[in-house]
Amino acid sequence: MMEHFYIITNEGKDENHKITEQVARFLENKGRTWASSMPGVLGREAVPEVPADTDCALVIGGDGTFLQAARKLFGTEIPLLGINMGTLGYLTEVEVHHVEEGLNQLLSGNYTIESRMMLYGSIHEKHRDVAFNDIVVTRNGPLRVLQFNLYVNGAFLNSYQADGILVSTPNGSTAYNLSAGGPIVEPTASLLVVTPICPHALNSSSIILSDEDEIVIEIGSRRNQDTEAAVTFDGEDVTVLHTGDRVHIRKAWQTTRIVKLNKISFLETLREKLKGN
16 A cells, blocks of 8 residues: 655646645545655645655656656656646646546555666766666757767667667657657567667668667767767756767666556557647
């Protein structure tokens, strides 16, 4: 039974604490305890670090807030339940106008937990981070095409003239990867999707690799000039790269656990989210 909760809120979407306080009061009325990342909720101070006894994290915001929470909680094995205050909400499970209904279902034990693969990336062992959706290497600076050299398990695979390259998890396949023309993958699968971004070639399709593979993206040189690029983890944590720098990417050693309340299949959800788009 879930007794202790940590509430992570996008303050920009719940500026007046309305939804966060609704959730907190509901938990209190049900005899549960809670802590919040947002200051001032029901007069309490913010708790920046996730308490060790947390049974579940409630993420109030949109998909971006959920991505941040997944990275923040990486390694804790604490499941996350998303409450959508955004638009599409691929990752969030409960719409804000059904929040108490969803929490009732959670507290009654009527839920399942799915594990979602994460990515681990490193740059010369100086910078390391994880990503829930994708690790993206793109140009940084002037609008010009760059060269990227792709290696898999130490073997050279291909060079790309492109705006960038992204490596996506199955869960991230419906995010930037989809916009870049990559394939949609069932989110509980375990594999790596490599997709060039705006490639200057006719045959630069996505590549699907094993979750046991290690990918290296090397910043190449064009016309013997130093190239400046950047790597991001789920669209954040920007690190500047130069010619010769390498980004090592592989499956992370732990997954993120997501609370599922709906019985709706991934394909049904996808059909609804893509309707009219």
